[in-house]
Amino acid sequence: MKPFVYKLILSFVFTYALLMGTLVFAYNQISANFVRDQAMDSLEKIHLGVATRLNSQLAFDHARFSQYIFEIEQAGLDPVEELTALLDDLFVGTVRFTGFARLSDAGLVQDGTTYAYTTFLNRQDFEQNISVYVFSNVFNGHPDETTYVVFRADDYIAYVEADAYLATIFEIDEQMAPHYFIISRDNYVFYQNHPDADQRFFYDYLRDEGQSEVFIDGIKDIMLARDRGIVETRLFGVMSYLVFNPMSDGFSERELYLVGMYEEEIVIASFAYLNTILIAIFFVVFIIFAVSLLILYKVIEAKNNDIENARLTLYYAKPFILKISSRGVIRSYNKSFKKLLGDYRNYRTVSDFQIKEKYSDQTIEEIIRRQVAFTAIFQLAAESVYIHFIPIRSGRGYLLIGDDVTAVEGRFDEYKGLAMFNVNTNIPNYNQLKQDLREMFADPYRLNQRNALVVFDIVAFSKLELLLGERNIGKVLSMVAEVTHDSLDGYPAKLYNTELDNFTILFEDLEDESWVKRWIDKVLIAFDQPLAVERNIIYIEIKIGVFHIDAGKYSLLTPDQAYENAMLALNHAKQSNVHTFFDYDVNLGQVASRDQMMEQDLANAINKNEFYMVFQPQYDNELEKITGFEALIRWNNPKYASESPFKFIQMAEQNNMIIDIGRIVLHETFMAAKELEKYGVNISINVSPVQILQAGFVNEVIAVFEQYELKKGSISLEITESFLITSFDLVIEKLRLLRKYGFEVHLDDFGTGYSSLQYLRDLPITAIKIDRAFIKNIDNDTHSRAIVSMVSSLAKNVGLEVIGEGVENNRQNHFVVRGGCNIIQGYLISPPVVKDEAIKLIEAFNIEKTRTVERVVRIREVKR
Missing domain, CATH: 3.30.450.260 (Haem NO binding associated domain)
Structure with missing residues (x-):
């Protein structure tokens, strides 16, 4: 064995000893802190779940009690008497209500006796939507010393024993054995379930344990900020973790907090398995390193021998x-x-x-x-x-x-050249564009000429790809490249295929900037002519973004920035329904910043629930009454009052916030549907493609439906036709499950996409909605009338309802009804209104008959 092998072994032994010494030292230093940190992180998540469950249950029970009061008052009855009579059948969770009473200016009116308010608590402590207190502490002479959770609606309260009610929510873990406190932000204790707890102010427990005011101020900062937090302290003589979570602001002006006390010894014991994991990791490292040393030694020894033995062999081989x-x-x-x-x-x-x-x-x-x-x-x-x-x-x-x-x-070199060209169109690609831009920016003379970067996209390319298939779409791209290349004849420009359907033109040394505009006009005219692909006639629509490369105008302009500015102009053009192209200017950058601000505000709006629902009526001309409403979401933020709701909904879909907004819409709409149920109207709700493709969507919709105890057939789900093109197979099974459960399904915007009779045959839909684009000019466009008549006839022949959207005047209504569509939706009846106004519309159209729509006499009725 050669000397360098011995040196190698010695170095490995030394390295191994050093590594293991470091690992042992690290284990002794970090194991305790590691377990403690993991335990605290886990406790925060556990307690957040408890707080969330508590907030949800309290909010739900309060809403239900408020509904009881409203319905009984509407009936002109005494809520206390009616609810007391039904006491045995009224539950909050799994616990019965203890009782009901009324609050007056004089005090609590209960069983014919009025108990005056005490001065022990302020009225804001107990005149809240939800509060926790003892009657004997709040009302003079009241004998009841039980702690109750109290729900208040108008001047009426419902109360339930706090321990029994909260026990079902807390679901106390026997292993952790936590204790809970409900306190206000100024540390008054409303509820506590520790057996030794007897203080009225939470900080007194900490002072009893000798904690400093600095430590207590840290907890105050958490609660003043309405934040979550966890601290380690001694409480009731035991080292414990205190976990703080704010309760819903809508419960009480006192800004309540749920505090969980978890004994440290019990918590750490439950995470003891982490020490075992660390030991196992160190052991695995030991084994791996030892085996690696052995293998490496064998390999080096073998290689050394191979080299010595193979020198002559290699000479000939x-x-x-x-x-x-x-x-x-x-x-x-x-x-x-x-x-x-x-x-x-x-x-x-x-x-x-x-x-x-x-x-x-x-x-x-x-x-x-x-x-x-x-x-x-x-x-x-x-x-x-x-x-x-x-x-x-x-x-x-x-x-x-x-x-x-x-x-x-x-x-x-040949392959390198291929890497610079697009395989479909055989023209330079994005890599070549980046290289050409870098060369231009590196040459001050070229950079100071009149240059421009123009990018364009094919509109609805993904739909074309689905319709034509992968092989034919390559032909379309080649044709687009050829048309564009021909249009550049005579221009100092180079064409690139930078992405699948994205093309870029680099104009250099232009005589005038107007040349770009003239080329745009030229290429748009060229694309007015259809392309023939495998006996298919295809019309190509493009959107264009332009950036004039003016190095003197921008202090820090790079090749990448130039391309990004052109893309920003293109994206702005793609979002416009009016303009085909946009020139970049600094205002487009400001638009991007505004969108970023809007995205942040939208996330905050979800947390603050700044949304509300409006309802647009659907009128049946044949029955001469309102038969349903479409529920639409609105954002209550003055900053974006001029923005279309479609913009923030589209933004929410792109950033996965639509799931949370969708849940808000479900609850708000189903709650309103329950109130409108007695009028016999159907409520339709728009479902986002992101929502319906989410795992668990069907179960979630059914759960909320059952939560509000709605009748089957009272809710319709609206899906858009364009969404079905890419997700038909994924959607159909979910819709069939919902139909079996009693939901109606409406196909929205029918006729605006690549309409297919397959939808009418295979989808479990009950109605189709004719898009407003066909209604807008129906009074003077024979094509629109024919389309409405054809769609209505087709739908009715397969047993589907038809709803016409965007009907704004009687003349439009006449043509729609004569085309076979009885149910209309639009400003002729009413714009979208809030729930109370929707009820007034039902009363005016359906009950009092103070509002009507001019009756349409069909041609066949006249012949009779």
Whole structure:
């Protein structure tokens, strides 16, 4: 065994000892803190779940009690008497209400007795939507010393025993054995379930344990900020973790907090398994390192022997072998190399070789001395030959062992060229564009000319791809490239296919900036002509973004920034329903910043629930009454009052906030539907594609439906036709499940996308909605009338209802009804209104008949 092997073993032993010493030291230092930190993180999540469950249950029970009061008052009855009579059947969770009473200015009116308010608590402590207190503390002379959770609606309260009610929510973990406190932000204790708890102010417990005011101020800061937090302290003589979570602001002006006390010893014991995990990790590291040492030793030993034994073998087995001195002088060639070179005597030293790689600071002798592989190019009469050499130390010189890699590296330049071209259109791609832009920006003369970067996208390309298939869409892209290339004839420009359906034109040294506008007009006219692809006639619509590269106008302009500015202009054009192209200016950057601000405000709006629902009526001309409403969401934020709701909904879909907004819509709409149920109207709700594709969507909708105890057939779910093109198979099974459960399904915006009769055949829909685009000009457009009539007839023949959207006047209504569509929705009846106004519309149209729509007499009725 050679001396370097012994040195290698010694270095491995030393390294191993050092590593294990470091690991043992690290384990002793971090194991305790690791377990403690993991325990605290876990407790915060556990307590957050408890607080969330508590907030949800309290909010739900309060809403239900408020509904009881409203319905009884509407009936002109005494809520206390009616609810007391039903006491045995009224539950909050799994616990019965304890009782009901009324609050007056004089005090609590209960069982014919009035108990005056005490001065112990302020009225804001108990005149809240939800509060926790003892009657004897609040009302003079009241004998009841039980702690109650109290729900208040108007002047009436419902109360339930706090321990029994909260126990079902807390679901106390026997292993953790936590204790809970409900306190106000100013530390007054409303509820506590620790057996030794007897203080009225929470901070007194901490002061009893000797905690400083600085420590208490830290807790105050958490609660003043309405934040979550966890602290470690001694409480009731035991080291514990206190976890703080704010309760809902809508419960009480006192800003309540739920505090959980978890004994540290019990918590740490439950996470003891983490120590085992750490020990296991260290053990695995030990095994891996030991095995690696053994394997590495065997490999090095084998390699050393192989090198010694293979030197002569390689001399004959390898195609090309050279022996050189330490100074690079060639000592000998093998026969294969002599045959390859022919006149090999022209090469006296390795410096005579042409090296493919470029080493700016190293000579070829230095490369060989470092034993770095390299490729040499030998120019022969017929072709260039690429030989890849591996230098190996041999005595006082080196062996260069070579392979012929002409088939690989010899084609590298060709492949590099292919990397710069798009495979579909065979024109330069994004890589080439980046290179050309860098070269232009590196040349001050070129950069100071009139240059422009223009990008365009094919509108609705994904739909074309689905309709035509992958093979034919490649032909479309080639045609688009050809049309664009032809339109650039005579312009100092270069065309690139930067993405699948994205094309870029770099204009250089323009005589005038108006040349770009003239080219845009030219190419738009060219694309007015249809393309023929496999007997399909395709019309191409494009959106264009323009950035004029003016280095003097922008202080920090880079090639990447220029391309991003052009793309920003393109994105703005794609969002516009009016403009085909946009020139970049700084205002577009401000629009992007405004969108970012809107996205942040939208996230805050979800947390603050700044949304409300409006309802647009659907009127049946045949029955002459309102039969349903479409529920639409609105954002109550003055900053975005001028923005279309579609914008924030589209933003929510792109940023996955639509799931949370969708849940708000479900609850708010179903709650309103329950109130409107007695009027016999159907409520339709729009379902986002992101929502319906979410796992668990069907179960969630059914759960909320059952929560509000709605009748089957009272809710319709609206899905858009364009969404079905990409998600038909994924959607159909979910809709069938919902239909079986009693939901109606409406197909919205029918006829605006790539309409398919497959939808009417396979989808479990009950109605289709004709888009307002066909209603808008129905009074003077025969094509629109024919479409409405055809769709109505087709739908009714397969048993579907038809609803016409966007009906704004009686004349439009006449044509819609005569076309076979009885149910309309639009400003003729009413714009979207809040729930109370919707009820007034029902009363006016359906009950009092103070509002009507001009009756339409169909042609067949006149003939009769």
